[in-house]
Amino acid sequence: MCREKDVYVIEMKAGSDEEFASIPGEEKRGKGLNENVYWVTHDLLGEWQKLPDARAEDIVAARQIKKILTGNLDAPVNSYPFFTGKERALLRAQIARINAATVIAPAGVYKLNDANRNKHPYIEI
Numbered sequence: 595m596c597r598e599k600d601v602y603v604i605e606m607k608a609g610s611d612e613e614f615a616s617i618p619g620e621e622k623r624g625k626g627l628n629e630n631v632y633w634v635t636h637d638l639l640g641e642w643q644k645l646p647d648a649r650a651e652d653i654v655a656a657r658q659i660k661k662i663l664t665g666n667l668d669a670p671v672n673s674y675p676f677f678t679g680k681e682r683a684l685l686r687a688q689i690a691r692i693n694a695a696t697v698i699a700p701a702g703v704y705k706l707n708d709a710n711r712n713k714h715p716y717i718e719i
Contacts, residue, residue, distance in 0.1 A: 596665030602638055603689065605630045623647055627690050634685070636665065643667065645682055648690040652679055656687035 608624040608631050621628050627648040635642045659673045667682040677684055 596663045599636045599665035601634050601636060601663070601665055601667075601685070604633050604642075605693075606633065607631075621647075621650075627653070627694075630693070632686060632689055634667070634682075643682075645686040645689070648686050649683070652677075652683050652687040653690055656684055656691060659684070 608629060623631065627650070632645040633642040634645060655675060655677050658675050659671070659677060661671070661673050661684075663681055663685060667680065667685070669681045671677040671679065671681055671684050
């Protein structure tokens with residue numbers, strides 16, 4: 595939910611045929627933070643836009659920013675501390691943070707292995 599217009603987000607696995615950004619020091623698409631690509635829209639039947647790859651410096655800055663997004667992906671981010679990118683980069687950084695902190699475990703699908711419960715419990719499928 596955003597102030598001006600809501601944004602819908604979908605996640606897709608990065609395809610092997612996509613071109614990779616060759617920015618030194620950044621993770622390539624399909625690996626780590628950029629394992630998935632994200633597409634956003636304001637209208638589910640409208641045009642979708644691909645968000646840029648996540649950058650480590652954006653994620654570090656996003657951890658310190660508390661801001662309600664406007665929904666305009668090209669809007670500058672007026673915040674303290676200063677954020678160098680547009681709103682699309684902040685949205686991508688926040689999605690990376692949410693993705694890293696979220697695990698979905700449907701009830702009944704996973705169970706604890708009783709043999710190792712006291713040592714190192716782990717999940718079996």
